Amino acid sequence: MTTAVTPDDTSLHDLEWWRDAVIYQIYPRSFADGDGNGIGDLPGITQRLHHIKGLGVDAVWLSPFYVSPQADGGYDVADFRDVDPLFGSLSDADALIERAHELGLKVIVDIVPNHTSDQHVWFKEAQVAELDSPARHRYIYRDGRGENGEEPPNNWTSVFGGPAWTRETRPDGTPGQWYLHLFDSTQPDLNWSNREVIAEFEDILRFWLARGVDGFRVDVAHGLIKEEGLPDHFPNADGGSMGGSEVNATPYFGQEGVHDVWRGWRRVLDEHGPGHILVAEAWIYPLTRMAKWVRPDEMHQAFNFPYLETPWEAKAQRSMISESLEAFNAVGAPATWVLSNHDVIRHASRLGLAKPNPQGHGIGPKSEHLPDDALGLARARAATLMMLALPGSSYIYQGEELGLPEHVHIPDDARQDPTWFRNNKERYGRDGCRVPIPWEADAPAYGFNTTGASWLPQPDAWAELARDVQEGDPSSTLELYKLALRLRSEHRLGRGTLTWVDLGDDVLAFDNDDIRVIANLNAAPVPFDGEVLAASAPVTDTVPANTTVWVKRR
Numbered sequence: 001m002t003t004a005v006t007p008d009d010t011s012l013h014d015l016e017w018w019r020d021a022v023i024y025q026i027y028p029r030s031f032a033d034g035d036g037n038g039i040g041d042l043p044g045i046t047q048r049l050h051h052i053k054g055l056g057v058d059a060v061w062l063s064p065f066y067v068s069p070q071a072d073g074g075y076d077v078a079d080f081r082d083v084d085p086l087f088g089s090l091s092d093a094d095a096l097i098e099r100a101h102e103l104g105l106k107v108i109v110d111i112v113p114n115h116t117s118d119q120h121v122w123f124k125e126a127q128v129a130e131l132d133s134p135a136r137h138r139y140i141y142r143d144g145r146g147e148n149g150e151e152p153p154n155n156w157t158s159v160f161g162g163p164a165w166t167r168e169t170r171p172d173g174t175p176g177q178w179y180l181h182l183f184d185s186t187q188p189d190l191n192w193s194n195r196e197v198i199a200e201f202e203d204i205l206r207f208w209l210a211r212g213v214d215g216f217r218v219d220v221a222h223g224l225i226k227e228e229g230l231p232d233h234f235p236n237a238d239g240g241s242m243g244g245s246e247v248n249a250t251p252y253f254g255q256e257g258v259h260d261v262w263r264g265w266r267r268v269l270d271e272h273g274p275g276h277i278l279v280a281e282a283w284i285y286p287l288t289r290m291a292k293w294v295r296p297d298e299m300h301q302a303f304n305f306p307y308l309e310t311p312w313e314a315k316a317q318r319s320m321i322s323e324s325l326e327a328f329n330a331v332g333a334p335a336t337w338v339l340s341n342h343d344v345i346r347h348a349s350r351l352g353l354a355k356p357n358p359q360g361h362g363i364g365p366k367s368e369h370l371p372d373d374a375l376g377l378a379r380a381r382a383a384t385l386m387m388l389a390l391p392g393s394s395y396i397y398q399g400e401e402l403g404l405p406e407h408v409h410i411p412d413d414a415r416q417d418p419t420w421f422r423n424n425k426e427r428y429g430r431d432g433c434r435v436p437i438p439w440e441a442d443a444p445a446y447g448f449n450t451t452g453a454s455w456l457p458q459p460d461a462w463a464e465l466a467r468d469v470q471e472g473d474p475s476s477t478l479e480l481y482k483l484a485l486r487l488r489s490e491h492r493l494g495r496g497t498l499t500w501v502d503l504g505d506d507v508l509a510f511d512n513d514d515i516r517v518i519a520n521l522n523a524a525p526v527p528f529d530g531e532v533l534a535a536s537a538p539v540t541d542t543v544p545a546n547t548t549v550w551v552k553r554r
Contacts, residue, residue, distance in 0.1 A: 014275070018277045018393060020493075021059055022058050022059075023058065023060070023108065025396065026062050028040050028062055028063060029073060030456070031398055033445070033448050034449075035449075036453060038445075040087075042095075045062070053105055064112060066079060069117055069119050070086065071186040075219060076117040078117040078119040079121075108279065110217050111204070111216045117187065127171075138194055138196060139189065140189050144167065144178050153165060153230060154231065159183050159360065160422045162422045180226075209272045215278060216277075218281060218299070222281075222293070223252065225256075233251050254284050262293065277300040278298075280293040280303065282302050295331045301393060304337055306323075308340075308347075313522075318500065325391065336394070338394070339384060340397040343430055345362065346397075346433045347376075347400065348380040348404060352374075352376020352377070353376075354369045360427070360430075362431070363432065377403050382519055382521075382536040385480070385484055385519075391512065396481070398437055402466075402467060402478055407458070407459050409459065410431055411457065435456045438465055438466040439468065441463045446463065446466050447467075480534070499511045499512075501516065504523055511553060518551065523545060525542035528549065533552055534550040536548045
């Protein structure tokens, strides 16, 4: 089983850097705060970029920093061509891109094409426009059902909970049509059958490419196109909030027409020469279907969410890894691995849960199951060491290199995720994985800034996880990441070939290049011999449970 063919030409490798890249996600609100107002910003990120370079990654991906009312942490965009003053200015964005490139880091920015903010100039125009005007056709308006249109056009529910439709009030004060919002009511969905919408976003891509970005992570890349007629939908009650499957088709996710959009975007990137990439956030199952998003004329990568959600079981992990490599290789794309991001429970906590938690629900003080912190961290370190040895590209979410857990005990009155409010405060949402990260143990806000302000409260226990405490400590999670990333690069594991090794039902083992990876997911200690290059926990001549080791093959 192999990844894409390894090119001999170094220049080709540079152009196709994304095939084996390790990409570090920055959530700007929570990374580093340069002005001390409690919210992270672009100057703060720029000042800390050398730390990310020192970690050993190849690129950074920034979540949205555009002009926004911040109803959904910046994913409600009011102006795609400017920086929100909360985060800085366009010149700050230029400075960040320039500094990253000086350090040898590529820059990927988020783009949010499924919807705009309700404060976007287009939606403001639509609200006061005549019913059949071009301004309204940029969005999805429909008449309501019922005698007086008092019922929503269909039964669709929002990803964040509650109905996916809101009825407008016309300028004369009378109730009007309903507009669709698959997310918050402040995020009206765009109409992607409208040529003006298509042209607008292609121009937005060109705007940021001209400023030097190296690619785009595309939010809700499986969305945009809705099934003709907008039929009612009855999702699996136990399913996550973001996905669709062939078994339970979703009329607003995974529609075939979306691929025409991505082919158009790919042509725009190709206009600017090789080396620019599109990354899909596509919650699509199975992987053979997800691979459609990364065919040669569409996107370059797609986040492997089925891998992220795979149980901590050797048989399940092996099956998912094999399926991933086969599905993505079949279309000439690299497998892309991820364990955490800004939308999911941090894997240092998720892997310590007794039962799976549905995507988007989050965990909090009153959750039925709370994580075992020690078990979660042990498994997280083992899972990361296993992931970074796999052929393909990997993503790291800010703070996971410190072993940060989910912040479970955020006070109710401090929560900000719209999921919390749209579900009668019964789903905790994503705040727990978005808390500002700790840099210095003894500094205000743990070095997030110099004032001590923090838009979400930081737990006291994070002092011992601060970056300055872990730096230089060979037993720390930070140093484990640095070691693994260095070895991964030196041994070119991202471009390597995976060969499975059978060591028992509860052990996942494989060879890649001259390294053997042994991951004991829950078995009795597993004997091995050879030189240990990296280990997620102390080992002697056996690998304990919930531990991964890299061994130099003889």
